[in-house]
Amino acid sequence: MSQRIHSSLPLIDVEGATYRYPVRGGITPAPPAIDAVSLRVEQGEYVALLGHNGSGKSTLARLLNGLLVPEVGHVRMLGHDTRERARRQFVRERVGMIFSDPDSQIIATVVADDVAWGLAARGLPREVIAGRVDAALAAVGLTDARGRAPYELSGGQRQRLAIAGVLALEPACIVADEVTAQLDPRARGEILALLRHLNRTRGLAVVAVTHLLEEAALADRVIVLEQGRIALDGAPGAVFADLDRLRALRLVVPEVALLGERLRRVGRAIPPDALSPEALVAALTEKERRPA
Ligand SMILES: Nc1ncnc2c1ncn2[C@@H]1O[C@H](COP(=O)(O)OP(=O)(O)OP(=O)(O)O)[C@@H](O)[C@H]1O
Ligand SMILES: [Mg+2]
Structure with a gap:
């Protein structure tokens, strides 16, 4: 259902992108929300975008799919530059966005119709729409809810509907x-x-914005933003190794990470990306099973 595209180009290539929100009636321009950012997202990658409030996560997210367009620099998706108006639709169709409020993304009064909405808007034949709706509902586990009203669903189910x-x-x-x-x-x-x-089985690239370290720990790669710039970019194990740096970036270090840090100090081999109780327990029992 997702498309692994045969191309040697990076999936998304952000090159020196700067974005500044317009200030109404102001004389001094606002500081850039995204400031000369360069990064690449490859096909099939799972990237967490982390940062404290106002660090620029949502702005960067919107730049990635052409909802916003950089004033300086470029965002290209498989070579299609979002600054070119004619290319923007290509990008928006291939880089899907989901937001925190599921209700703002639900349009129809019946679950299946809601999934069909975007397809019908593209003028696809009825049989194609039916097949894609079935497949999408099955992929998120909502086949049985297809005839229900979205408002009857739980928050989690509504978010699955948006997906x-x-x-x-x-x-x-x-x-x-x-x-x-x-x-x-x-x-x-x-x-x-x-x-x-979806990422693992379909090769669908995911860029997951969060301000929670424990969610970012699930990614292959973590990018931390600070004042519109990239402060850290690497595997969770590398990015989470320096908790003081994360505190300086005004991120909330979870209790589990503090516990892991204390255990490391007394010589236990706890990886820095063990940020859930389960991961911590797994790391501890792993050590016991493998005698030194
Ligand atoms: N619509 C807007 N108009 C003006 N300034 C904005 C707008 N949206 C965001 N900003 C500003 O741009 C900067 C980056 O905001 P952004 O929403 O991208 O951050 P964020 O990391 O997503 O924050 P949060 O964790 O609160 O969601 C902030 O200084 C914010 O105040
Ligand atoms: Mg945000």
Whole structure:
């Protein structure tokens, strides 16, 4: 359902992109929300975009799919530059966005119709739409809810519906902007597992915006933003190795990470990206099973 595209070009190539929100009636220009950022997202990557409030995560997310366009620099998706108006539709169709409020993304009054909406808007034949709706609902586990009203669904189910709507468009990348923020812990875990599953099984690239270290720990790569610039970029194990640096970047270091840090100090081999109780327990028992 997602499209692994045969191309030697990077999936998304951000090159020296700067974005500044317009200030109404102001004389002094606002500081850039994204400031000369360069980064590449490759096909099939799972990237977490981390940063404290106002660091520029949502702005960068919107630049990635052409909802916003940089005033300086470029964002290219498979070579299509979002600064060229005629190319923007190509990018928006292949880089799907999901936001934290599921209700703002639901349009129709019946689940299946909601998934069909974006496809119908593209004028696809009815049989194609039906097939894609079925596949998308199955992919998010909402087949049985297809005839229900979205308002009857739980928050987690509504967020899965939003994901189905994006999947039906067969994207190469999903940009998820704090999509678990309004969910309870169980639904939060389900949505994260779903995104990870879609990434692993379909090669769908995921850029997941979050301000939670424990969510970012699930990614292959973590990018930390600070005042519109990239402060850190690397594997979770490398990025989370320096907790003081993360504190300086005004990120909340979870209790589990503090515990891991203390255990490391007394000689236990706890990887820095063991940021869930489960991961910590796994790291501890792993050590016991493998005698030194
Ligand atoms: N629509 C807007 N108009 C003007 N300034 C904005 C707008 N949206 C964001 N900003 C400013 O741009 C900067 C980056 O905001 P952005 O929303 O990208 O950050 P964020 O990391 O997503 O924050 P949060 O964690 O609160 O979601 C902030 O200084 C913010 O105040
Ligand atoms: Mg945001």
